[in-house]
Amino acid sequence: xxxxxxxxxxxxxxxxxxxxxxxxxxxxxxxxxxxxxxxxxxxxxxxxxxxxxxxxxxxxxxxxxxxxxxxxxxxxxxxxxxxxxxxxxxxxxxxxxxxxxxxxxxxxxxxxxxxxxxxxxxxxxxxxxxxxxxxxxxxxxxxxxxxxxxxxxxxxxxxxxxxxxxxxxxxxxxxxxxxxxxxxxxxxxxxxxxxxxxxxxxxxxxxxxxxxxxxxxxxxxxxxxxxxxxxxxxxxxxxxxxxxxxxxxxxxxxxxxxxxxxxxxxxxxxxxxxxxxxxxxxxxxxxxxxxxxxxxxxxxxxxxxxxxxxxxxxxxxxxxxxxxxxxxxxxxxxxxxxxxxxxxxxxxxxxxxxxxxxxxxxxxxxxxxxxxxxxxxxxxxxxxxxxxxxxxxxxxxxxxxxxxxxxxxxxxxxxxxxxxxxxxxxxxxxxxxxxxxxxxxxxxxxxxxxxxxxxxxxxxxxxxxxxxxxxxxxxxxxxxxxxxxxxxxxxxxxxxxxxxxxxxxxxxxxxxxxxxxxxxxxxxxxxxxxxxxxxxxxxxxxxxxxxxxxxxxxxxxxxxxxxxxxxxxxxxxxxxxxxxxxxxxxxxxxxxxxxxxxxxxxxxxxxxxxxxx
Amino acid sequence: xxxxxxxxxxxxxxxxxxxxxxxxxxxxxxxxxxxxxxxxxxxxxxxxxxxxxxxxxxxxxxxxxxxxxxxxxxxxxxxxxxxxxxxxxxxxxxxxxxxxxxxxxxxxxxxxxxxxxxxxxxxxxxxxxxxxxxxxxxxxxxxxxxxxxxxxxxxxxxxxxxxxxxxxxxxxxxxxxxxxxxxxxxxxxxxxxxxxxxxxxxxxxxxxxxxxxxxxxxxxxxxxxxxxxxxxxxxxxxxxxxxxxxxxxxxxxxxxxxxxxxxxxxxxxxx
Numbered sequence: 001x002x003x004x005x006x007x008x009x010x011x012x013x014x015x016x017x018x019x020x021x022x023x024x025x026x027x028x029x030x031x032x033x034x035x036x037x038x039x040x041x042x043x044x045x046x047x048x049x050x051x052x053x054x055x056x057x058x059x060x061x062x063x064x065x066x067x068x069x070x071x072x073x074x075x076x077x078x079x080x081x082x083x084x085x086x087x088x089x090x091x092x093x094x095x096x097x098x099x100x101x102x103x104x105x106x107x108x109x110x111x112x113x114x115x116x117x118x119x120x121x122x123x124x125x126x127x128x129x130x131x132x133x134x135x136x137x138x139x140x141x142x143x144x145x146x147x148x149x150x151x152x153x154x155x156x157x158x159x160x161x162x163x164x165x166x167x168x169x170x171x172x173x174x175x176x177x178x179x180x181x182x183x184x185x186x187x188x189x190x191x192x193x194x195x196x197x198x199x200x201x202x203x204x205x206x207x208x209x210x211x212x213x214x215x216x217x218x219x220x221x222x223x224x225x226x227x228x229x230x231x232x233x234x235x236x237x238x239x240x241x242x243x244x245x246x247x248x249x250x251x252x253x254x255x256x257x258x259x260x261x262x263x264x265x266x267x268x269x270x271x272x273x274x275x276x277x278x279x280x281x282x283x284x285x286x287x288x289x290x291x292x293x294x295x296x297x298x299x300x301x302x303x304x305x306x307x308x309x310x311x312x313x314x315x316x317x318x319x320x321x322x323x324x325x326x327x328x329x330x331x332x333x334x335x336x337x338x339x340x341x342x343x344x345x346x347x348x349x350x351x352x353x354x355x356x357x358x359x360x361x362x363x364x365x366x367x368x369x370x371x372x373x374x375x376x377x378x379x380x381x382x383x384x385x386x387x388x389x390x391x392x393x394x395x396x397x398x399x400x401x402x403x404x405x406x407x408x409x410x411x412x413x414x415x416x417x418x419x420x421x422x423x424x425x426x427x428x429x430x431x432x433x434x435x436x437x438x439x440x441x442x443x444x445x446x447x448x449x450x451x452x453x454x455x456x457x458x459x460x461x462x463x464x465x466x467x468x469x470x471x472x473x474x475x476x477x478x479x480x481x482x483x484x485x486x487x488x489x490x491x492x493x494x495x496x497x498x499x500x501x502x503x504x505x506x507x508x509x510x511x512x513x514x515x516x517x518x519x520x521x522x523x524x525x526x527x528x529x530x531x532x533x534x535x536x537x538x539x540x541x542x543x544x545x546x547x548x549x550x551x552x553x554x555x556x557x558x559x560x561x562x563x564x565x566x567x568x569x570x571x572x573x574x575x576x577x578x579x580x581x582x583x584x585x586x587x588x589x590x591x592x593x594x595x596x597x598x599x600x601x602x603x604x605x606x607x608x609x610x611x612x613x
Numbered sequence: 614x615x616x617x618x619x620x621x622x623x624x625x626x627x628x629x630x631x632x633x634x635x636x637x638x639x640x641x642x643x644x645x646x647x648x649x650x651x652x653x654x655x656x657x658x659x660x661x662x663x664x665x666x667x668x669x670x671x672x673x674x675x676x677x678x679x680x681x682x683x684x685x686x687x688x689x690x691x692x693x694x695x696x697x698x699x700x701x702x703x704x705x706x707x708x709x710x711x712x713x714x715x716x717x718x719x720x721x722x723x724x725x726x727x728x729x730x731x732x733x734x735x736x737x738x739x740x741x742x743x744x745x746x747x748x749x750x751x752x753x754x755x756x757x758x759x760x761x762x763x764x765x766x767x768x769x770x771x772x773x774x775x776x777x778x779x780x781x782x783x784x785x786x787x788x789x790x791x792x793x794x795x796x797x798x799x800x801x802x803x804x805x806x807x808x809x810x811x812x813x814x815x816x817x818x819x820x821x822x823x824x825x826x827x828x829x830x831x832x833x834x835x836x837x838x839x840x841x842x843x844x845x846x847x848x849x850x851x852x853x854x855x856x857x858x859x860x861x862x863x864x865x866x867x868x869x870x871x872x873x874x875x876x877x878x879x880x881x882x883x884x
Contacts, residue, residue, distance in 0.1 A: 032731035038653030103714020187819035423732035488649035583630035
C-alpha cells in the first residue's frame with residue numbers, strides 16, 4: 001500500500017465520519033435541521049449532486065460496455081471492470097442518497113407496488129432498481145473468479161453480452177428520464193437550460209460524462225497505486241470524448257439558437273455567467289484539451305481535462321435541478337455544511353468500498369495481485385516493542401487502520417457538536433414603533449394598526465402597566481421591541497454576567513440561588529423578587545416573569561391583545577362584537593407599507609428575462 | 614356532493630379580513646399560530662399550517678391564494694407513487710400512507726402550493742383539499758373558507774356554474790373587471806377561478822402566457838410515452854451492431870488463419 005493510498009483513505013474516512021454524525025441528526029431530527037431546503041427550494045444538493053450527479057457519473061458503465069463488448073474495441077477491455085464497478089457503486093450511492101433526501105425513507109420501496117407511469121420519477125425509480133440488479137450480475141464474475149463457484153462464473157460470463165445490452169437500454173431510458181424530470185417545470189428552470197429536448201441533452205451529456213469519468217478514474221487509480229497508466233487506452237477514450245463533447249456543444253447551442261434564447265447567454269445576469277462557467281468546464285475546455293495530441297498523450301493532461309469535465313457536468317446537473325431555478329423563486333439557496341458533508345460523505349464511503357474491492361478482487365488484476373503479495377508478506381508481522389527507542393513498531397496496516405478509526409471518530413464527534421439540532425428558522429427582527437398608529441411587523445401580514453393614543457384615552461393613564469409590564473432599569477414605558485426583538489423567536493433577556501458583576505462576584509451567588517439547591521435557573525429567585533419597581537405586573541396575561549427568555553413578538557402581542565379584545569367584544573355595552581377578529585388590527589391600510597411590499601416583490605421580478613418557448 | 618366543485622374568487626370584493634384563513638385552520642385542525650418561518654420560506658404566506666392566505670397588493674387589492682385544484686394537475690402527474698390523486702369529483706387530495714416524501718410535487722406545481730413539514734421526522738405534504746371529506750359526508754355544503762367569507766368574495770358551485778357566474782358579473786359591471794377569468798385556461802384550466810381588476814399572473818411562478826398555457830403533464834408525457842420504443846430500439850440497435858461487427862471480425866479471422874477461430878472470443882477478450 002502506497003503512502004498516497006493511505007493519505008487518500010484517511011481523508012475519505014474523515015469525511016465519512018462527518019457524514020455519519022450528520023446522519024444521526026438527519027434521522028432523528030428530520031430534514032429541517034440538516035438542510036436549508038425550503039418550500040420554495042424543495043430540491044437541493046442531495047437531489048442535484050447525489051441523485052442527478054450520481055446517476056450521470058455512473059454512465060461510464062454502459063458507455064464502456066458498449067465500446068468494448070458491442071463495438072468490440074479490444075483495447076478498452078481493461079476499462080470495463082472498473083467502469084462497471086463505478087457504475088454499481090454509483091447507483092448504490094444514489095439509492096443511499098435518496099434515503100437521506102426522501103422525507104419518508106422507509107417508503108422508498110413504494111414504487112414497486114404503487115404505480116404511476118405518468119411520472120418520470122417512477123420510471124427513474126424502476127430503472128435504478130433494474131439497473132442495479134443488472135450491474136450486480138455484470139460484476140459478480142469478478143467476485144467469483146477466484147472462488148470455487150466456477151460453474152456460476154462461467155454461466156455469468158456467457159450472459160455478459162445480453163446483460164450489457166440490457167444495461168445499455170435501461171441506461172438510455174433513465175439517463176434521459178432525468179431530463180424529462182425537469183420538463184414539467186418550464187416556470188422554474190431558466191430558458192438557458194429549459195428545452196423540450198432536455199431528455200436527449202441529458203442522454204448525450206451522460207455519454208460524455210461517462211467517458212471523462214472513466215478517464216478520470218483510471219488516471220486517479222494509476223496515480224494512487226503508482227502504476228503506469230494505460231496511455232494508449234486513455235488517449236483513445238479522450239478521442240471518443242472529444243467527439244462526444246463536440247456533439248454535445250453543437251446540440252446545446254443549436255437548440256438555444258433555434259429557440260431564440262441564445263441572446264440570453266450574453267446578458268449580464270447570474271444565469272448567463274453560470275451558463276458560461278458550466279459550458280467552459282464541462283465541454284469547451286476539455287474539448288480543446290482533448291484535441292491537442294500532446295495533452296491527449298500525457299497522463300497529467302488527460303487527468304486535468306477529465307477532472308474539469310467531471311466537475312463541469314456535475315455542475316450542469318446541480319444547475320438544472322437548483323441553481324438555474326433561483327431566478328424564478330427569488331430565494332437564494334446555498335447548501336448548509338451538513339448537506340455538503342452528507343453528499344461528499346456518501347461519495348467518500350463508496351470510494352473506500354471501491355478501493356477495497358480494487359485491492360481484494362481482480363478488478364484490475366495488477367493492483368489486487370500486488371496487494372495480495374503485500375498482505376501475505378505482512379501477515380505474521382505483529383507489532384513489536386523496541387526496547388532501545390521505547391516504542392511499539394507496528395506493521396503499517398495495523399497502524400493505518402488505527403489512524404483511520406481515529407480520523408473517523410474525531411470527525412464524527414466534530415460533526416455531532418457542530419450540527420444544529422433544531423430546524424433552521426429565519427430571523428424576523430421587529431421594528432420599533434415610533435409613535436404612529438401602525439406597527440410594522442413581518443410579511444405577509446404586513447402592518448398592524450395600533451392606535452396608541454386611542455388605547456391610552458380608552459383605558460386611562462394608570463393602565464400603562466397592562467402593556468408596558470416590564471421596564472429596563474431606570475426607564476419608563478420601555479417599548480415592547482426592546483425585549484421581544486424577533487417576531488417569532490424568543491429573546492434572551494437575562495444577563496447572568498451582568499448580575500454577577502453588579503452583585504459582587506461569586507460571593508453573591510446566594511442572593512439568587514438558595515443554599516442547598518443546585519444553582520439552576522429553575523430554583524433561582526424570580527426576577528420580580530428584586531425588580532419590584534421595574535416590574536409592573538398588573539396584567540394577569542403576562543405570566544412569564546420567571547423566564548430567562550422573552551417570547552417572540554407575535555406570541556406576546558397576541559396573548560396580550562386578543563384576551564382583552566375578546567373580553568371587550570363579548571361586552572354588549574362596548575358594541576363591537578368583531579373586535580377580536582384578525583382584521584381588526586391586521587390590514588394594510590398604509591400606503592407606505594404597500595410600497596415596501598411592492599419593492600420587495602419587484603426586486604424579485606425585475607431581474608427576469610423575457611422569454612420565448 | 615356536486616361534481617367538479619369549483620371556487621370563484623372575486624378580487625374586487627375581498628376586504629382581506631382573513632376570516633377564510635381562520636376558518637380553514639379551524640376545520641382542518643391546524644394551529645392558529647403558525648410556527649416560526651423557515652429560512653427561504655415562500656413569500657405568499659402559505660405554509661404547512663396555512664393552506665390559504667391573503668396576498669396584499671398595492672392599491673388595497675387583496676388576493677386569496679390556495680390550491681387551484683387544476684383540471685390536469687402537475688403534482689398528480691409527477692407523483693411517482695400516486696400519493697396525490699385527483700378524485701372523481703375533482704379536488705386533488707393527498708394520501709400520507711403512500712407518500713415517500715420526494716417533494717417532486719412541490720417542484721412541479723406552477724403555483725407553489727404543496728408545502729412540507731420541514732421540522733418533522735415523519736413529514737407530510739400539506740395543502741388545501743377543498744374540505745373534500747366533509748363535503749362528501751354532507752357535513753358541510755361548501756368549503757369552510759367560502760362559508761366564512763362575509764363579503765361573498767369567494768363563492769362555491771360547479772365549475773360550469775362558476776364560469777357562468779363570472780361572466781354574468783363581468784357583463785353586469787364591465788368597468789369593474791379585467792376581461793379575463795384567471796384559471797379558465799391556464800395550464801389546462803383550474804377549479805379555483807379568479808376575476809379581478811388587476812393582473813393576477815403573479816399567482817404562478819411565471820405567468821402562464823410566457824411559458825405556454827397548455828397542461829403541464831403533457832410535456833413529460835410526450836417524452837415518457839416513447840419509453841418502450843426507446844428501450845426496444847436501443848436494444849435492437851445494439852444487438853444488430855454486435856452481430857454485424859462480430860460477423861465481420863470472424864470472417865476476417867477465418868480469412869487470416871484459414872477458418873479456425875470459433876468460440877471463446879468473448880472470454881478471451883475479457884481476461
